[in-house]
Amino acid sequence: MSASVKSSPLGLTVLTLLHHRPLHPYGIQRLLKQWGKEQVVNVGQRAGLYRTIERLQAGGLITVRQTERDQQYPERTVYEVTDEGRAVTREWLEQMLSAPKAEFPLFPAALSNMLMLNPDEVAPILEQRAARLAAQRADLERPFTEAPTGLPRITLIENEYLLAVLDAEQRWLHGVISDLRDGTLTWSPEMLATFQEAGSGDASRD
Template sequence: MSASVKSSPLGLTVLTLLHYRPLHPYGIQRLLKQWGKEQVVNVGQRTGLYRTIERLQAGGLIAVRQTERDQQYPERTVYEVTDEGRTATREWLEQMLAVPKAEFPLFPAALSNMLMLSPDEVAPILERRAGRLAAQRADMEAQLAEAPTGLPRITLIENEYLLAVLGAEERWLRGVIGELRDGSLTWSPEMLTAFQEASGPGAAGA
C-alpha cells in the first residue's frame, strides 16, 4: 500500500517524528518548529500538515493511536507510525538521499528568460537578490552559533547544507553581477536576432 503514497519532504519528516513517539498534529507542528525543520519543510500552513497526515493515514503509513480529550483544548487525535510506515520511511529517505531530483525551482527558470531584460536592468535586480542571500546566510550562521554546546552535528546537518548552498549561490551571483557591470557578460536584441538567424534552418551548413 505504501507504493500508493507519494513521498514528500513533509511526509518524510512527519513519519520520522512519529518514530520517536505518538503525536497529535499540534505536537508535530510544534516539534517541527522547535527543531528548526521549517528551514527544509513548509509548515507555515497547518492545513498542509493536516492534508499530509490524512494522506499518510489513508495509505496505511500511520494510524490513530488514541483521541485525547481535555476541557482546556479541542479534541486531539494522536497518531503513531505503522510497520508499513517504518518501511516507507526508510525507502523514502534512501531515495531522497541517493537520487537527485529535477525540482524546477523558480530562479533557474527566471535566469533562462533573463534575456528579456537588458544587462543594465538585470544587474541591480540580481544585486537585490545577492543582498537577500547575504542576509539569509548571516541569519543562519547566527542560528548555528547559538546552538547549544555539544549538540551532535547530525542534528543540524541540513542547516550546514543550506548554508553551503547559500554561500555558493551568493559567490556565483556576485561573479555574474561583476561581469554585467564590466560588460564581459552582455546581450542585446540585435545580438540575439543575429544568433537566431545564423542558427536557423536556412543557415549555411544546416
C-alpha cells in the first residue's frame, strides 16, 4: 500500500515528527517552525501540510489516534505513525541520503536563458541576488549563534549543509559579476547569431 505514496521532503519530515509523539496538524506545523525545518521543507501554506497528511493516511503510513475537543479550539485530529510508516520513513531517508536526485531549481533554468538579456542588464540583477544571499546567510547562521551551549551538531546539520552550498554560490556569483563588470564575460546578438550559423552548418553536414 505504501508504494502508492510518493516520497517528499515534507512527507518524510511529518513522519519523523510523528515518531516522537502523536500530533495534530497545528502541532506539526508549530514544531516544523520551532525546529527550523522551514529552511528545508515548504511549510508556507497549511493546505500543503493537510494534503501531505491525507496522502500519508491514505497510504497507511499514519493513522488517527484520537480527536481532541476543546472549547477554546476547533476539533483537532491527532495522528500517529503506523508500523508500516516507520519502515517507510527509514526507506525514504536512506534513499534521500544515498541517491542524488535530478532536480530542476529555478536559478539554473534562468541562467540557461540569461542570454536573452544583455550583459549590462544582467550584472545589477545578479547583484540583487548576491544581496539577498547575504540576508539568507544571516538567517541560516542565526541558529548557530542562538543555540544553547553543547547542542549536538546533528540538530543543525541541515543548516550546515545549506551554508556550505550558499558559500559556493556566493563565491561563484561574485566571480560572474566581476567578469560581467570587466567585460570578461560578454555576449551580443551578433556573437550568438554567428555561433548559431556555425552550428547550423555543422548539422547540415551530418
